[in-house]
Amino acid sequence: MPAMTCQNTAMNQNAPEQGLLAVPIFQSCTPDLLARISTGAVTERQPKGKILFINGDNAASYFLIRKGWVKLFRETLDGDQAVIDILPAGHLFGETAIFENGIYAYSAEVIEDAEILRLSLPALRHAIETDSHMALAMLKSMSHHRRDQEMEIEHRTLQSAPQRIGCFLLRLIDQRKKGPITINLPYDKTLLALRLGMQPETFSRALARLKDETGMRIKASTVEIDSVSTLADYACAACSSGFPCADK
Amino acid sequence: MPAMTCQNTAMNQNAPEQGLLAVPIFQSCTPDLLARISTGAVTERQPKGKILFINGDNAASYFLIRKGWVKLFRETLDGDQAVIDILPAGHLFGETAIFENGIYAYSAEVIEDAEILRLSLPALRHAIETDSHMALAMLKSMSHHRRDQEMEIEHRTLQSAPQRIGCFLLRLIDQRKKGPITINLPYDKTLLALRLGMQPETFSRALARLKDETGMRIKASTVEIDSVSTLADYACAACSSGFPCADK
DNA sequence: GGCGGAAATTGACCGCCGTCAAATGCGCAG
DNA sequence: CTGCGCATTTGACGGCGGTCAATTTCCGCC
Numbered sequence: 001m002p003a004m005t006c007q008n009t010a011m012n013q014n015a016p017e018q019g020l021l022a023v024p025i026f027q028s029c030t031p032d033l034l035a036r037i038s039t040g041a042v043t044e045r046q047p048k049g050k051i052l053f054i055n056g057d058n059a060a061s062y063f064l065i066r067k068g069w070v071k072l073f074r075e076t077l078d079g080d081q082a083v084i085d086i087l088p089a090g091h092l093f094g095e096t097a098i099f100e101n102g103i104y105a106y107s108a109e110v111i112e113d114a115e116i117l118r119l120s121l122p123a124l125r126h127a128i129e130t131d132s133h134m135a136l137a138m139l140k141s142m143s144h145h146r147r148d149q150e151m152e153i154e155h156r157t158l159q160s161a162p163q164r165i166g167c168f169l170l171r172l173i174d175q176r177k178k179g180p181i182t183i184n185l186p187y188d189k190t191l192l193a194l195r196l197g198m199q200p201e202t203f204s205r206a207l208a209r210l211k212d213e214t215g216m217r218i219k220a221s222t223v224e225i226d227s228v229s230t231l232a233d234y235a236c237a238a239c240s241s242g243f244p245c246a247d248k
Numbered sequence: 249m250p251a252m253t254c255q256n257t258a259m260n261q262n263a264p265e266q267g268l269l270a271v272p273i274f275q276s277c278t279p280d281l282l283a284r285i286s287t288g289a290v291t292e293r294q295p296k297g298k299i300l301f302i303n304g305d306n307a308a309s310y311f312l313i314r315k316g317w318v319k320l321f322r323e324t325l326d327g328d329q330a331v332i333d334i335l336p337a338g339h340l341f342g343e344t345a346i347f348e349n350g351i352y353a354y355s356a357e358v359i360e361d362a363e364i365l366r367l368s369l370p371a372l373r374h375a376i377e378t379d380s381h382m383a384l385a386m387l388k389s390m391s392h393h394r395r396d397q398e399m400e401i402e403h404r405t406l407q408s409a410p411q412r413i414g415c416f417l418l419r420l421i422d423q424r425k426k427g428p429i430t431i432n433l434p435y436d437k438t439l440l441a442l443r444l445g446m447q448p449e450t451f452s453r454a455l456a457r458l459k460d461e462t463g464m465r466i467k468a469s470t471v472e473i474d475s476v477s478t479l480a481d482y483a484c485a486a487c488s489s490g491f492p493c494a495d496k
Numbered sequence: 497g498g499c500g501g502a503a504a505t506t507g508a509c510c511g512c513c514g515t516c517a518a519a520t521g522c523g524c525a526g
Numbered sequence: 527c528t529g530c531g532c533a534t535t536t537g538a539c540g541g542c543g544g545t546c547a548a549t550t551t552c553c554g555c556c
Contacts, residue, residue: 055488074398074402075488076402076487076488077485077487077488078486082401082402082405082406082488084398084401096391096395098391099387099391099392105398128384128387129380129384132377132380135383135387136376136383139383139386142387143344143346143347143390146394147353150354152401153330153400153445158324158328158330160513161513189533189534197401197405199515200534201513201534201535202512202514203534204534205513205535206513220522236325237326238325239324240322240324240325240330241322242325246353408542409543438504446543446544448503448505449506449544449545449546450544451504452504452505453506454543456505468504468551468552
């Protein structure tokens with residue numbers, strides 16, 4: 001039944017390719033390739049706390065976050081947790097398993113009720129191996145990531161805790177406005193602390209110190225900044241890329 | 249004169265493609281592609297202290313270390329230095345400028361008298377864009393690098409200074425021997441300290457502490473380890489990958 | 497063999513951050 | 527409205543690692 005080639009799965013799955021074009025590595029895809037990549041893709045609704053996979057699992061899928069937040073992390077022998085990244089809507093994760101012998105190199109947990117598109121890893125692998133545009137897009141994305149990680153290492157080595165928080169806040173504002181700005185912290189402070197490589201208690205105190213030093217106002221998860229440049233002067237002194245930061 | 253196809257430039261340049269096959273990203277290259285990649289390549293002898301390029305320079309070349317050591321680093325506004333990596337013979341650097349708009353994202357300094365092969369960045373770019381094997385090899389290399397960086401971030405956040413040194417020593421021994429082992433530190437301790445993200449004074453004290461805790465013997469830059477597993481137990485407790493370490 | 501300079505160690509001190517514990521605030525459910 | 531549970535803050539304290547300074551060691555060179 002050749003007419004069935006255009007079957008109804010796409011409708012069933014709520015148009016999986018919707019939004020893929022917004023992901024950097026899919027930006028230059030032809031509609032045809034995009035369709036092949038999203039074959040069999042399904043959107044899953046996942047509650048906060050759900051572990052999507054753990055470090056060492058065999059990887060058949062990778063994921064696109066449509067809504068919510070996801071934490072990538074690893075656990076040490078003595079029970080500590082290393083937070084690798086915390087990702088918002090629009091980001092991919094798990095795709096690196098392609099180059100890790102099909103094994104996830106970290107664990108992933110939903111930290112804010114999420115809608116996640118599950119995509120086929122073999123399909124992505126095939127696309128990368130056969131379409132040079134895909135390979136190049138992936139290379140570009142990897143390279144950016146590599147740069148981000150270099151900055152992260154630098155930040156953790158050279159910046160104080162208050163500076164790290166300030167730097168994080170600055171990266172939430174990608175506008176170049178000088179005037180007063182209001183920011184909402186994207187997720188809870190405990191998580192934010194771990195994302196920045198510090199303890200929640202340290203975060204709390206560091207934020208208070210940052211407030212004193214730069215004259216910002218804080219109310220629960222809302223931060224008001226009068227002068228971005230004051231904050232930048234304070235936070236970016238110990239960083240090689242100055243302001244605006246090269247990271248993210 | 250068709251016989252001249254095999255011309256003498258290869259000899260002139262001391263056979264630039266010699267050794268390229270040992271670099272992961274060139275392993276699957278055809279001789280033909282390898283020849284194109286090494287067109288115009290020259291071997292340069294560089295003394296310790298020589299700055300090869302600095303952060304922000306326009307990039308026309310990338311480099312292969314044949315002998316010696318090279319430090320990659322960035323400098324902060326207030327004068328601190330962030331060491332990104334310290335590379336031995338056999339490693340490439342500067343190639344990432346392809347994805348950074350042709351600009352080096354860090355500075356490079358020779359720290360041990362070196363012989364360095366200077367290669368053409370446009371040639372590499374062309375190879376990656378036209379040969380899918382090259383693109384895939386590059387992706388694999390990037391992915392490994394990304395993994396290494398994740399581990400680096402984890403190490404710096406979760407390990408104590410003595411543990412970081414122990415971990416570094418373990419990664420110098422890739423044998424799985426259990427018995428006594430002698431290691432020579434690959435470069436001077438000041439540099440090693442910065443590579444590990446700590447001050448030279450801290451390194452000195454941390455090494456002494458590591459010696460006490462694990463019963464190793466130290467004489468100048470020589471380290472004797474009786475029991476690798478004792479060292480591994482001590483160093484890898486705070487690491488998610490256990491022993492042997494996933495990094496490097 | 498002796499000299500000079502850099503590397504490495506050691507000492508003293510201190511501030512930052514981690515840890516443990518208690519208190520406070522906040523949101524949600526009954 | 528009340529109570530419970532969790533996030534957040536605050537307090538107290540200690541240790542690790544950074545900084546400054548003084549030696550001591552190492553190593554190449556004369």
